[in-house]
Amino acid sequence: MTGALVNPGVPLLQLQGVRKHFGAVEALKGVDFTVRAGLVTALVGDNGAGKSTLIKCIAGINTIDSGSMVWEGQLVTITDPSDGAALGIEVVYQDLALCDNLDVVQNMFLGREIRSGLRRLDEEMMEARTRETLASLSVTTINSVRQQVAELSGGQRQSVAVARAVMWNSRLVILDEPTAALGVAQTKQVLTLVRKLADQGISVVLISHNLSDVFAVADRIAVLRLGRMVADVDPDEVTSNEVVQLITTGSARSTDELEAPLRRGFA
């Protein structure tokens, strides 16, 4: 858990002219993207816009072909997930990657268990730290941290996955469609958690198809379309319809305005 004070709004990660292609397909065609410290940046875009490719490049699962990545003013290269983790970048994927047959504590520390003498796992310490982390994120819905994850609801599972991501001094948490499979109450639960992360100074990139979620929590909305960043706007200055326009056409102008020059061009 990072307790460091941050100046909200200062760029934490800046991508410039990032390109990535898979064979003949160019998924990212020179993307500029800025993640600001302590803010929730929503990344929206239609299917195939390049959202997943972009976050995989940030996390180090994919390596960028060209372009630059600047982390806190320093030029960095991220070619491996461990590079991303070393900088404090954690990704919570849509499928969460939790083990159903393990309990909350065991999942939180999976692969990074705390040990004491005799190679013994320090269960009590891990349990105490799990409860600390959940409490600091105001996750109050988990009955017992010794419950198996199989017994948890979708929202609770998402909370566990997010809490696991922030427990390791992470600076930037990327959430891939965290509310896609959730009901109304659980969506609220997760969005509250997202807000809480930002309030603690952690930068959040939230990928979502649900614009009402985006408008509920995001400080910035970045719109990706066909491998290009077409807008980076303040949600207070745009309407939901305008964002839909950006996603589908790449322009916030109304259909009439957009089509007028086209008609002239064909005339």
Next chain:
Amino acid sequence: MINRSLSPEALGDTRADLPVERAGDWSVRALVGAYLGRLRGGEVGSMPVVVGLLALSVFFQSQNSHFLTAGNLTNLLVQGAGVAMIAMGVVFVLLIGELDLSVGYMSGVGGAVLARSVTGSHAHAWWIGIILALLAGAAMGLVQGLLVTFINLPSFVVTLAGLLAFNGVVLEAVNADGQISLRQSSQLVYISNGVLTPAEGWLLAIAVTIGYATLQVLRRMRRTRLGLTPRPLALMLWRIAIVASVAVTLILVTNADRGALRPIRGLPFVVVLVLLAMVVLSYIASRTAFGRHVYAVGGHAEAARRAGIKVQSVRVGVFMLSGVMAAIGGIVLASRLQVVVGTQGGGQILLYAIAAAVVGGTSLFGGHGRVVNAVLGGLVVAAIDNGMGLLELSAGSKSIYTGIVLIAAVTVDSLSRRGRVSSGRG
């Protein structure tokens, strides 16, 4: 706008929509509720096997009053020891969702290596023979584990091939003489035939009870020190009481005179070995990172990989552990008969070992099961074998009834798995 605050209308009060829950509720009522939840969620636990064991005891005792005598119960413990050892290794293989069909003949190879190394012109000391047998088990497990993990062959096929090949190894190792006797080594004969003195038995029971109680109290104190809600005192006292009563019962039964011509009394040494292996393997399974990773790989291998666990090493390690436990089982079985024969490790051993693990509540689908259940399952399998023998049933009907019990156990597992799927916990 920075630090946009969420209006209650926008998000609502999430807590109001969910049942009021208290973090870390460890009251007895909450624990019973949690157990029922786990049961519905597909965690079978020890209850079915304990109930089954009691039912079998009542049934066999009603049919033949010799079943629950001290002599027969002690005999049953010794009979089941080899298979229980092998079954404890099988539990780990089942936990990662794989299968090991070669454990029977791996135990045979273990026995044959032991017998060959302590006899003949270059006879080694008994303990070197044991080390060589364990190394042979680890090597067989390593080869099979590498084939399963790195060439991606199905474990069913790899270990089926292992079953055939290791059967051949045993035949090649023993064939010349038809059988190899271990009688010249009193230490090797002692493993499955030695008994502790009644006084040693009592000392052991007292030491185990005090040790267990101390560990429980220490854990409780540490929980309190770290500000965690302590588990209910009643639960801790129950656990200590159960361990103490099992220990006392075991010593009372085994210390009773069971000799027909001359007095024989005392706890069989092999029972101590089985309990020791159970404690060590339970520790590995639940208190080490390796054990935790075994459960993770069986539960969700991809999640384990993303968490940074070396899934392939875990898989290979599990097959090696299975090989070592099979070799230990082979030593126990060889010591019991005091000879190693060409068919060593054959017969019902493989089937009984896998049946013991599954009857004990280890899921065939990976991720669920405990080492202690292999021992309880081994007791069930030994009880059926022994009880049917007392009823003077044929070998054929013994196999039929064992098969029925195995089907019943797998049905319990499968039904509980259906419970998991229907509650979205697949």
